[in-house]
Amino acid sequence: MSHTVKEKAKLLARVRRIKGQVEAIERAVEEEIGCADVLQLVASVRGAMNGLTAELIEDHIHNHVLEAADGAERARGAGELIEVVRTYLK
Secondary structure, eight states: OOOOHHHHHHHHHHHHHHHHHHHHHHHHHHTTTTTHHHHHHHHHHOOOOOOOOHHHHHHHHIIIIIIIHHHHHHHHHHHHHHHHHHTTTT
């Protein structure tokens, strides 16, 4: 069972909070709120996304690298992580 399945409720709660924050940005733009306030909302979403990303990466490292059943699984987990980090850093 994947660690994302085990942590599904917690992850979905975080995603839904982020969704609410993004909707707040949309409302702020629609209502022509000041740019400083919109930037603050955007910064909050970015922080929330970074926190979610860090949690998922940490869980991946624990479950698919450190606790891998064998060398092949460990290499696969590490390769997946490298690919994601490269994409994230673009």
